[in-house]
Amino acid sequence: MLDSLAFSPVGWLMIVLGIALAYVVFGIAGFGTALVAAPVLLHFMPLSTIIPLLVLLDFIAASGSWLPARKAVARGELRWLLPGMAVGCTLGVAFLLSLKSDLLLLAMGVFVTAYAVYSLAVRARPRTLVQAWAIPTGMIGGLFGALFGSGGFLYALYLNARLDSTAQARATQSALITCSTLVRLTLFLIAGVYADLSMLVLAACLVPAMAVGLWIGRHLTLNMSREAFVRLVTWLVLASGIALLLRYLMT
Template sequence: MLAQLPFSPLGWLPILLGVAAAYVVFGIAGFGTALVAGPILINFMPLSRIIPLLVLLDFVAALGNLLPSRRDVVRGELLRLLPFMAIGCTLGVVFLLKLKSDVLLLLMGLFVTGYALYGLAVKVRPATLAGWWAAPMGTVGGLFGALFGSGGFLYALYLSARLEAKEQVRATQSALISCSTVVRLSLFMLAGVYADKGLLLLALCLLPVMFVGLWCGRRLACRLSREAFVRLVTWLVLASGLALIGRYLTT
């Protein structure tokens, strides 16, 4: 099966390690796969293939996170965010399929770097947000989710400022990301992206690695401080973002 894909044996190693690391992070934080895997995968395929690939894997992973915690979902906040998330996802898919690959490379580098700097700078829980913040947070989260594969940090920021219980935040975020993957999956299907059998085959090959990453992430979440681990990953993401910007400037 692997022989049908255009990657050398040496090329497979960073791909498998990058995807595994991404889903370790997903198993702990519930989002962030594209922030970790994207800077690695972009050396082997364009961003317009990476994001649909990760959406397929995220769909399976998000369902696995949602099912055990579905009773803690706060439906009011979920329904408030969903319409704006769908609008943002639609805009993001259009931009992803229309923009030139070098422009997307720069945008992804800036996005990843900005997110990492934000994550390192913000050390306290944000103040309580009013409900109307669902409009900008949902729209921009959906846009970033479709364009760069990760708008989850915006949903986490909004929900942590609206809900008191950590379990409610995680469960509602898992439900939102599950809905986001369904929306993005549907939009990519309508755009004909998944007519590419090579992309589907690659996703199938990466499923075992995804499950291993999720399993490791969930075990680490029980033993390691989530804040300490996410901070370490944020430093790695910052280095990846700067590398992408440097790559754009030197090409």
């Protein structure tokens, strides 16, 4: 199993840089690791390996972000989002391990890109969402998170439309992603995905790159206003949608 770690020096460099850049984005926005890292990692391993690998790293990253800021978590929002997210994660893991998901990938890319373009172009839009949107947001975010490792953008959009405090939105999102990754970790473990020792060794090798990326991302947003932060998240959502469409075209 460890033979799968026999990447060339250039391959290792690309993988490490891809992970570091992915976690710079995660440190800024709290999502996006798979959308950034997957186009690089797909040259070296299949998507069914990439997603469980990133789930391991995301769990470490999100836990480290959530625990120091746990008092700022909006627990009421979590209670609404978590049930749908658990259902979506379960369905997504089942699809990832058994079905081709090209059409869902295309639909997700179109939706994300269209929404981001609309959000950037139309300034006069509702300031808040009603809490009932938590149910579809949780389910679709969980589904996309399990399938593509990229459901966090939906949580970010929902929480930034519900909460006035950037710190509260980020802490709640980190707690939500920690719960999401824990659910996916458990499902992948039950499915026997982590029986491959090489994946665990590779994840351990990539933790330093993840930590450096997180540190850079967090320091880039220390003095950012809520408006600038929300707009930056929207631009990252747009980049995520374009990356999904490119991934679909390359498959």
